[in-house]
Ligand SMILES: Cc1cc2nc3c(=O)[nH]c(=O)nc-3n(C[C@H](O)[C@H](O)[C@H](O)COP(=O)(O)O)c2cc1C
């Protein structure tokens with residue numbers, strides 16, 4: 001389909017600030033973000049792009065990657081390269097997953113169904129957010145793909161238990177419990193914009209997700225009403241008792257918590273700071289990945305997210321021991337710019353960049369990517385001593 005026609009399906013409905021710029025074909029994730037900044041209503045763009053408070057961690061998530069250099073190896077036959085891998089027993093085309101992000105219909109009318117279709121086409125695993133705008137059933141019936149389900153535990157725990165049952169019944173393959181959100185981080189753009197939380201169809205008849213307050217972020221008001229701030233380690237036992245699916249936890253940033261996670265028997269860990277939307281001045285995730293990987297000693301998979309914008313970033317996270325990376329905002333930017341096709345383009349761009357990085361570094365498969373392919377700031381400091 002002609003790019004212009006395709007965009008007009010949705011983008012004609014929103015105000016164009018710079019129509020000429022919209023004609024340009026983005027060649028990387030940053031250019032997708034620029035397109036979307038022009039196209040989306042400010043309230044929604046800020047919700048997607050923003051982070052907590054000073055947004056120090058938001059910037060660091062990306063910048064910390066830029067301080068890590070790649071040590072390429074030469075004269076290796078890279079005429080055949082293969083980005084495929086296995087994640088939690090499922091074969092995928094690349095060590096890339098779609099991170100759970102809330103409310104895709106604010107980016108595109110087809111919402112999570114479009115994202116799911118793109119993930120199926122690309123053969124990468126999608127994690128559906130607990131706060132999705134399409135229902136679990138709509139997403140499950142939209143295409144055939146391996147999907148995981150992200151969970152928040154609400155004060156009314158029976159609602160969360162019901163969502164787990166629905167995910168299980170609808171063929172989702174794992175539960176990813178987000179553990180970094182006892183309360184919502186302070187997102188100042190949402191406060192200023194009086195961010196509105198739309199009604200979420202998944203919860204119809206269970207709980208109202210619409211909150212009306214003129215005192216700031218409606219989303220924050222909703223979250224503080226429902227999120228269970230008393231959730232703790234012993235509750236992992238409860239979650240494991242209500243599902244036969246593997247339970248992973250998302251939001252670990254320290255070796256101490258990685259060890260606790262092993263003790264309570266989770267099936268995997270996701271090193272994540274929630275895309276820097278929760279605790280500002282928490283570390284850039286790439287800076288703590290190795291600490292967690294070393295603590296876990298290969299006993300369970302360690303996944304990673306935060307600030308991945310390039311194939312080189314994926315390569316770096318794998319070299320530091322991640323099994324795979326999850327992509328948050330870039331997927332939303334693809335979706336907002338061009339729906340399902342845009343999500344496919346973003347995934348393919350990252351996949352192609354990873355494949356090229358592998359070839360130029362002397363790695364034919366993801367297993368060939370090793371710690372010795374990187375030089376971190378700490379490595380360089382040690383060299384000087
Ligand atoms: C707009 C937005 C909504 C998000 N919603 C959720 C969510 O519902 N559940 C969750 O566990 N994480 C959520 N996250 C965090 C992502 O899963 C992921 O950790 C983060 O986006 C990764 O960073 P990146 O955006 O730099 O790739 C959200 C992130 C963004 C940007």
Ligand SMILES: CC(C)CC(=O)C(=O)O
Nearest residue numbers: 102131184219223274277
């Ligand atoms: C509805 C929110 C709790 C979703 C979320 O996790 C986020 O916006 O970061």
